[in-house]
Amino acid sequence: MAAQINPSILSADFSRLAEEARAVEGADWLHVDVMDNHFVPNLTLGVPVVEALSRATDIPLDCHLMIEDADRWAPQYVEAGAGSVTFHAEAAAAPVRTAREIRAKGARASMALKPATPIEPYEDLLPELDMLLIMTVEPGFGGQAFLDIMLPKIRRTRELISKHGLEMWLQVDGGVSASTIERCAEAGADVFVAGSAVYGTDDPAAAVRMLRSQATEATATAAWACNH
């Protein structure tokens, strides 16, 4: 499968969200960063804006919840129209129940790990998830520098996915750009969130196509994909 590129609307112009969604026509998913000013020191948008965005675009919504009390809120984002809902492991008291609720309501269930959270304690939970998100910056803001030190965690996660024979996706988010995407793909990521590297250009749709071809090419020669 070709690498998937999910532009992050956080780097778009919030006064023109519908237009900004149309500017990335051809993207696999539209990444929507929900922040509550508690789990992260930033505040963005919530359920009503996700509902409005889902009416404004045919691109499926990939909601990344950076909010406390994720168990309570995650199912509401499925009802608001998200096709994939990611909650943070650090914010969920009952991640298995929450993942099952997301799936039962008809969306893909995904869990995110902050940079300092290891994957190993969650190995047995992987079959409950459709995607695992490894943060490659500290969550809270767009435009930060990619954390190279996350590459070993991406590799270890890909090994666990292969070991268990799972079909789940492995997403990276934070500082993904033309100069970092190949390293992520080689390490085992197959879904790439890009905010400033897409919306910070004159032609966001072209940036999506470029990133996708770079990542797809890097995946084709990656050891993890060859043995797949």
Ligand SMILES: O=C(CO)[C@@H](O)[C@H](O)COP(=O)(O)O
């Ligand atoms: O979740 C987050 C930040 O917390 C991300 O989705 C950023 O929005 C990505 O932006 P760039 O690092 O690609 O500019």
Ligand SMILES: [Fe+2]
């Ligand atoms: Fe995000």
